[in-house]
Amino acid sequence: MSELSEAEKRQLLRERRQRKFKNGGASSRLNQITGQNKDSQLSTESPLDVQTAATKNTIEMDDLFANVKKASVENKAKQAAIKKKTEKEQIQNPVNPELEMYKHLAEKTQDDGSSTPEFFSMLQSMQQSFGEGTATPSSQVFPVDQANLDYYNYKLNNMKAVFILIKWLVFLLPYIYFVTRPKLQQFNHQFSLSALTDSRNFFMVFLSFEIVAMSAYLQKLKGLQKGHKIDPIQNAGKFANLIGLIPEGILPINNLKGKAVLCLQHLDLLSLFLTDLAFVIIMIGIVSVF
Amino acid sequence: MHWVVIFALLFVSINKFLQYTSNYHERWVSKLSLVKEIRDLAENLRKLIKERKAIYEENRAVSAQDNYARWTKNNRKISKLDKDIEQSKAALKNASSKQEHLLKRVKLIALTLPFLALKLLKGKTIVYDLPANDMFPMIMNGILTKGLLYIPLLPLNIVRGVDPNKDLVTAGVSLSVWLMGFTKVIDTVEFIINQLFLMPAVPEPKHEKNTTKEKELEPKEIEELKTTEAELD
Numbered sequence: 098m099s100e101l102s103e104a105e106k107r108q109l110l111r112e113r114r115q116r117k118f119k120n121g122g123a124s125s126r127l128n129q130i131t132g133q134n135k136d137s138q139l140s141t142e143s144p145l146d147v148q149t150a151a152t153k154n155t156i157e158m159d160d161l162f163a164n165v166k167k168a169s170v171e172n173k174a175k176q177a178a179i180k181k182k183t184e185k186e187q188i189q190n191p192v193n194p195e196l197e198m199y200k201h202l203a204e205k206t207q208d209d210g211s212s213t214p215e216f217f218s219m220l221q222s223m224q225q226s227f228g229e230g231t232a233t234p235s236s237q238v239f240p241v242d243q244a245n246l247d248y249y250n251y252k253l254n255n256m257k258a259v260f261i262l263i264k265w266l267v268f269l270l271p272y273i274y275f276v277t278r279p280k281l282q283q284f285n286h287q288f289s290l291s292a293l294t295d296s297r298n299f300f301m302v303f304l305s306f307e308i309v310a311m312s313a314y315l316q317k318l319k320g321l322q323k324g325h326k327i328d329p330i331q332n333a334g335k336f337a338n339l340i341g342l343i344p345e346g347i348l349p350i351n352n353l354k355g356k357a358v359l360c361l362q363h364l365d366l367l368s369l370f371l372t373d374l375a376f377v378i379i380m381i382g383i384v385s386v387f
Numbered sequence: 388m389h390w391v392v393i394f395a396l397l398f399v400s401i402n403k404f405l406q407y408t409s410n411y412h413e414r415w416v417s418k419l420s421l422v423k424e425i426r427d428l429a430e431n432l433r434k435l436i437k438e439r440k441a442i443y444e445e446n447r448a449v450s451a452q453d454n455y456a457r458w459t460k461n462n463r464k465i466s467k468l469d470k471d472i473e474q475s476k477a478a479l480k481n482a483s484s485k486q487e488h489l490l491k492r493v494k495l496i497a498l499t500l501p502f503l504a505l506k507l508l509k510g511k512t513i514v515y516d517l518p519a520n521d522m523f524p525m526i527m528n529g530i531l532t533k534g535l536l537y538i539p540l541l542p543l544n545i546v547r548g549v550d551p552n553k554d555l556v557t558a559g560v561s562l563s564v565w566l567m568g569f570t571k572v573i574d575t576v577e578f579i580i581n582q583l584f585l586m587p588a589v590p591e592p593k594h595e596k597n598t599t600k601e602k603e604l605e606p607k608e609i610e611e612l613k614t615t616e617a618e619l620d
Binding site: 262277296372376379 | 514579
């Protein structure tokens with residue numbers, strides 16, 4: 098038995114193919130590829146036929162756009178009509194915003210099926226229903242860069258700590274020492290510091306120093322916020338965010354969240370002042386004892 | 388020094404000590420417990436943790452590819468020990484829950500309530516006198532000497548025509564105000580030390596710099612980029 102080698106087999110096949118092409122078999126092969134044989138199941142549609150489908154699609158798309166435009170115009174007209182109607186109704190039957198709030202709350206409890214709906218979700222849904230069309234800057238949500246915020250908080254606390262340390266060690270402690278030491282009154286008189294170190298002027302000098310120190314602290318704080326592009330209203334704490342959930346119109350105060358943030362900033366300053374006062378009271382005791 | 392001040396300082400020191408050592412309370416309580424079961428469970432847990440640590444260190448020192456059999460055997464031991472540790476922790480927690488409840492009651496009776504009683508009963512005791520009566524304004528002198536109750540009583544005294552500072556001979560600092568100031572100063576000192584010396588630094592966030600600016604296209608280029616109908620076809 099003679100087994101043909103691979104090369105010989107290929108040679109034979111090549112020769113057969115060439116004979117076929119010579120005998121006009123090429124057209125049949127070509128017909129097979131293009132699917133023009135009788136038995137072929139290949140699609141005979143030319144790419145040129147797709148062009149008509151694309152143009153059809155563009156025409157359909159144009160119609161669709163036109164329809165959508167028409168629908169939006171009709172919708173707007175409808176909404177304007179509804180708004181006019183509600184305004185007429187409101188003039189005839191004035192709506193109490195508090196009543197509306199309670200109605201909304203009642204609806205919410207019925208929807209949830211629970212007797213104590215979550216407070217935050219209620220306030221949020223109220224804000225949505227009352228706040229439609231009155232988008233306040235505080236209602237816009239921007240993504241917060243957490244790494245930047247952490248770094249800003251770290252810098253802020255550092256600044257606060259250094260600020261307190263300098264105030265206590267450089268200004269308050271020496272001043273308390275000079276005021277509470279009667280032996281040093283002569284020294285003070287020689288250098289015309291008697292007005293400053295007189296015990297009668299102590300609280301006035303202390304208060305003036307605190308006002309200047311707080312102003313400097315506030316300037317530094319604003320600079321830090323600007324440098325790190327931190328908006329105190331956006332990055333407010335839980336309390337301010339809670340206040341921000343109260344919808345506009347309930348209380349006669351505009352921009353409630355901004356005002357809450359301002360109050361918290363002032364409370365921070367007040368806390369710093371009370372810390373300094375506490376330090377003064379404790380140091381007076383220590384210095385007078387020792 | 389007045390005994391009231393000494394006791395107040397003692398209570399403040401104990402509270403601060405308990406606050407700073409709060410992470411070790413569970414360990415101390417389990418070690419020094421009078422109940423044998425809790426001591427045994429705590430000892431067993433410590434042994435398991437020690438064993439796990441030793442096997443883990445051994446595994447880290449050995450290459451997983453070169454000593455595969457030993458490494459996987461150790462790994463299986465570690466996962467078994469993890470389960471045992473969790474069970475032991477749960478058992479210890481169950482056993483010591485009653486004891487913890489009892490210790491909380493003891494802290495309340497021995498520390499919190501006496502301190503509160505001292506502040507309420509002896510809050511007006513003068514700790515020290517101010518060097519001069521005119522250092523602070525009249526209202527502040529009243530608050531420092533008589534405590535925070537001076538503030539709500541002030542308008543009442545004014546309405547009644549009573550001088551609110553009639554008993555004030557020398558201005559001083561009362562125990563209640565002094566304790567508030569003292570704890571505030573200690574908390575601030577803690578904050579400063581923690582922030583400046585103990586807290587690890589937070590690294591500055593790196594922002595990706597866009598070095599290549601987006602080229603603004605001219606109207607001609609925009610026209611060229613617009614696909615024509617022929618191109619779509």
